[in-house]
Amino acid sequence: MKKLFAILGLLAVSSASFAADAPAAGATSSLMSFLPLVVIVIIFYFLLIRPQSKRAKEHRKLLSELAKGDEVSTSGGVLGKVIKVDESVVTIEIANDVEIQVQKSAVSAVLPKGTIK
Numbered sequence: 001m002k003k004l005f006a007i008l009g010l011l012a013v014s015s016a017s018f019a020a021d022a023p024a025a026g027a028t029s030s031l032m033s034f035l036p037l038v039v040i041v042i043i044f045y046f047l048l049i050r051p052q053s054k055r056a057k058e059h060r061k062l063l064s065e066l067a068k069g070d071e072v073s074t075s076g077g078v079l080g081k082v083i084k085v086d087e088s089v090v091t092i093e094i095a096n097d098v099e100i101q102v103q104k105s106a107v108s109a110v111l112p113k114g115t116i117k
Contacts, residue, residue, distance in 0.1 A: 063104050066090065071111040074102055079116050 066072070070082045072092065080092035083099055090107060093099050 059108075062110060063107060066104070066107060066110070071113060071116045072107050073109045073111055074106045075108045076106065078102075079111070081116060 066082060066085050068082055068085065071079070072082055072090075073079050074092070078092070078094055078100070080094040080100070082090055083093050084091040085104075088104050089101050090104050091099055091101050
C-alpha cells in the first residue's frame with residue numbers, strides 16, 4: 001500500500017512539473033489546433049466559392065451581351081430566338097408567331113447561330 005502511495009506521489013510531482021512547462025507549449029499547441037480549420041476553409045474557397053463566383057460572373061456577362069436575334073436556351077430547357085430584350089425580361093420566339101416572355105436570369109446559354117431551325 002505504501003508503494004502505491006509512493007507511486008501516486010511521484011506521479012503528482014511529475015505532472016506538476018510538466019504543467020509548469022505547459023503554457024509555453026500550449027500557445028504553440030493552440031495555434032496548431034487551428035491549422036486544420038484554416039486548411040479546410042482554404043480548400044472550401046478553392047473548391048466551392050471561387051468556381052461559383054466565376055460562373056456567376058460569366059452568366060452576368062452573358063446576360064449583359066444578350067441581343068436581338070440571339071438563339072438561346074432557358075433554364076427550363078426552352079429553345080428560342082430573342083425578339084426583344086428589356087431590363088429584366090426577354091421576349092423569345094419559340095415557334096412561328098409564338099412568343100414568350102421569360103426573366104432575363106432564366107436564360108442559361110446563348111447557342112451558336114443556326115442551332116434552331
